[in-house]
Each structure stands twice: as C-alpha cells, then as structure tokens.
Amino acid sequence: MADPPPLIAAYLRKRPDLVRFFTLRTGSAAMAEDVVQDLFLKIRDMEPPENLRSADAFLYRVGSNLMLDRAKQQRRQAARDDAWNRESVGEGAEPAAPDPPADEAVASRQRLQRLLDGVERLPPQVAAAFRLHKFDGLSHAEVAQRLGVSRSSVEKYIMTALRTLMAEVER
Template sequence: MADPPPLIAAYMRKRADLVRFFTLRTGSAATAEDLVQDLYVKISDIVPPPDMRSAEAFLYRVGSNLMLDRNKAQRRQAARDHAWSQAAGGDGPEPVDQEAPADEAVASRQRLERLLARLDRLPPSVAAAFRLHKFDGLSHSEVAERLGVSRSSVEKYIMSALRALTADEEP
C-alpha cells in the first residue's frame, strides 16, 4: 500500500489536535468536528504549494480560513434574516422556541410512561427484541445475533410487541 500524500498523513497525525483547537475557538465540539471534516475534503483536493515548510502549519491555516469563512457566512445569513424580518413588518428575527409547550411535554411523558409500563409486562424476549430494535436502533439481524435467535423470531417478537403496545391505546 502506498504512503498517503504528506497533507493527508499530517491530517491523520493531527486530527485530534485539530478538533481540540477548533473546539476552543468555536466553543462547539460539533462545529469543530464539521470543520475538521471540511478540512479533510479541502486538502484531499489540493496540491500543496511547493514552498510549504510545514504540513501541520498548512493544515491549521487552511482550517482557520474555513472557520472564518463559516463565521462570515453565518453573519451574512443573520443579516439577511434580519432584513427579511424587517421587510415583513417585524422588529427583527424572533427567537424560535425549540421546546414543546409544557402541556404537550407532560402528555408525551405520560404516554411514554404508559408505553414503558406495557413493555415491562411483555415476555422478556419480546421486550428485549423491541428495546434493541426501536430504542437502540439495531437491525433485525443484529437483534437476532444479540439474542441468539433467528431473524424470523425477532420479526415475530417485534410484531407481537407492536400489537400489544398499540392495543386499546388511550388517546
């Protein structure tokens, strides 16, 4: 297997450091991860300049430029949103509440508690298959492997659980 290009090799060595660097500057680990991913895409398409002295320094410079570009784009978007809101007769962008109204949150919590109580009354194998598939996101095959049963059994367990959990469901 051939050695990776120098920039890719430097990226692989410094990836964790880059994530930490951008997390400190952006205040968000998710944004830092996005920037480091964008950095990889960027360096995979470019040929390093012939006078490049340090691949690591080059990575930090390109990454910093990506971060600045992202910040500028966010500021432009905020300005556009504000201008649109004012043109539409508002005083500026209204903050949007991401939380569900309290009564809906309470009702959802109560429905979840009823569902979990019904789930606890199911046979253990049926409940385990349902939890692994619906809560943990495992495929039928993965659940079958984990429980040591056939895929067909898992499908039957999940159908049985769904029937039991939706039977006589209260509104």
C-alpha cells in the same frame, strides 16, 4: 497499501489536535468538527504547495481560513434573516418567534394536556371559577356574580384550582 499523500498523513496525525484547537476557537465542538471535516475535503485532492515547509502549520492556516469563512457566512445569514424579519413584519407587529426545538414542543404539549386533564378532574364549581377567570378573563367579582357565590368563595376556588393544577403539571 501505499502511503497517503503528505497533507492527508499530516491531517490524520493531527486530527484530534485540530478538533481541540478549533473547539477552543469557536466555542463549539460541533462547529469544530465541521471545520475539520471541511478541511479534509479541501485538502483531499490538493497538491501541497511547492514551498510548503510545514504540513501541520498549513493545516492550521487552511482550517483557520475555513473557520473565518464560516463565521462570515453565519453573520451574513443572520443579517439577511434580520432584514427579512424587519421587512416582512407589519408596522408595530412583533416578529414571529422561531419554532422551539421538537423536544421542547412535545414537553409543552404534554404539560398543556396534563393541565387540561387536571381542569376536568376539578370539582364543578372550582373548575367553572377557574375557567371563567383564567380562560375567559373575567375578574373575581364577575365570576362571583356569574356563579352566584361570594367573591371570597371565588378566590378560594381559584387558589384550590391553582394548587391542584400546579401539582398536576409538575408530576
């Protein structure tokens, strides 16, 4: 098998060092891996410059340039996204939050389902007081009037519901 070209040989020898170097520079192992991969793609078919004194130094220089290009691209993209958000959101409205990661969304849906299931298992008066207060937004006095009980009973019902539901959601 033929020896690899000099830049590829240097890359293969220095790859772990390059990843460490760019991890420290970018603060992200994933970003460093991307930069080092881009570096390989850049040098794969490249003829080394005639005046090349150090293949190692050349790799670090090209990789640093790629890292800077990537950082500039990310800044431009963030600026474009911010501009788009400002333009697309109506006067006085809040921009939409980005979608949460899939695992967080699933966990949130599961917690919500446990909460709703827990409300169904509450005693009828406790569940009714909780729904009227938390879901319909009625005050304790309004809930008491609607259910025909005292305000202190409503407060006890809601505290019972909250304690039960907190335990339900946390398990």
